[in-house]
Amino acid sequence: MKKTMSFEEPIIKLREKIQELKEFTETNEVDLSDEIRNLNDRLIKLENDIYGNMETWERVQVARHPERPTTYDYIGELFEDFIELHGDRAFGDDAAIVGGIGSFDGEPVTIIGHQRGKDTKENVKRTFGMPHPEGYRKALRLMKQAEKFGRPIICMIDTKGAYPGRAAEERGQSEAIARNLVEMASLTVPVISIVIGEGGSGGALALGVANRIYMLEHSTYSVISPEGAASILWKDSAYSKEAAEAMKITAPDLLKMDIIDEIIPEVLGGGHRDPKQQAKNMRTVLTNALSELSKLDADGLVQDRYDKFRKIGVFSE
């Protein structure tokens, strides 16, 4: 049984009613097939209505859904022969960022992504997908390794942000993020980033200086969490819903601002309802992107990334 989100309730209720009727027909000798067919039609319409017109706050709920597929889930669906590689060679191994090598359609690639936990125990281990500096430094190590061997890099972004803590500050959280931004700029291999859940602030961007940036339909990408924005701008985190609206954090918002390249469609109601199909939607986009980027040489890839970020900003002259 999937965890339900409040806005889904009408759909859940209708589904329950259909189920009741089905059970009733099985135990009693009555034919209710017409009624059931009618209700099923209504269900499809209702699902299209609700899931097809999600508001920002509803998308935030989908992006944060505890069963939403994570980096590991997509790695399992999209890549063959995946080998996880650990550690930053300086301090430790941060479980909030995972990475390794594998093959995509027969070609070797490096995959790096934020990794949330699926239960409390795993979330404690992975600090809820909020990395420490050693996580970013591991990511950079794997990127440099990919560059050496000429492998494309695929990043999956899924974090509320970099971990706010004493140890993170002591080990240079700022420098670790900043270093990735600068170093990713000059990578001579194709870099593709996909926001699969929440893309929160600098902690997300540190895997995001890419040639192509995609967002899953219900993912978010923002400078600060809706709660953080509410407490700064409204002095009250109860205004998170309003803040989420105002901050323009959805995939369509970012496409409109010309920051992302494309929205990857989600399974109706969210990727967690069919992770396999969701991975297929991603596969199509990845195949196209890799084929396009393979036409660029090393200088071309660096220039392409420069041009991409150079033009972002709204101002008048």
Added chain:
Amino acid sequence: MLRDLFTNVKKQQAIMPNAKSKSDVPEGIMTKCPECKHVEPTKELGKLLKVCPKCDFHFKMTAQERIDSLMDEGTFVSMDDHLATENPLEFPAYTAKVKKDAEKTGLNEAVLTGTGKIDGNEVAIAVMDAHFRMGSMGSVVGEKITRAVEKATELGIPMLIFSASGGARMQEGVLSLMQMAKTSVALNRHSENGLLYISIMTYPTTGGVSASFASVGDINLAEPKALIGFAGRRVIEQTVREKLPEDFQTAEFLLAHGQLDAVVHRVDLQDMLSRIIRLHTKGEAAQ
């Protein structure tokens, strides 16, 4: 031709506000040090580069005061004073707030950029001003810094950035976040060309500014006691629920944890910068 006229007018306007900024900041005759409570005539404090003569507390400087304290007289030429902030997310009152701070500071945005000389050496420089929207970085701040870096790369001269910022500007949302990447790609190109970048962190250097250009200088310097960090102290206290040390996220704390090359007193800063620049000029180090 009409266009040329237009640009000239703008350049002239850009110089005027700087002069205005000095007289406009309402300051009393005497200034009290918030650290040791020593009272010093404001005029005298200015001569001391706004450092308390009793306890060495470094007062915040305006961008113009910083330029005046460092650059050879009459050499600084500002850039991009004509760029104007928009309100892309249509945040209520945002435009008015920016306008008010522009009037207060005489700047078009929270950073002053340009080229000039330090001890005879040509540099490009960006000085953030915390009096303008807490020095936060939106599209114009990101664009001005990027253009200054590109200018430095083009002229083959060192780039200096004085950070003074609360981080990314909330009211421009993810566009502000992306300025971190924009300035970074430009600094990367500057670096790939073998050119020098010195980052000087001043009170405060936090959030998205700390987590982008401020932390990746070839040489990272900071002023004494400057607040420098990624996450806010309050956020951390709520997360880890442990008492943080008194000097947490100060320049001295960062130095002790290997994040800075040196903490430099404001009085010594010009000399320090001049020496660093000279030591990066081939064949002229002995001069």
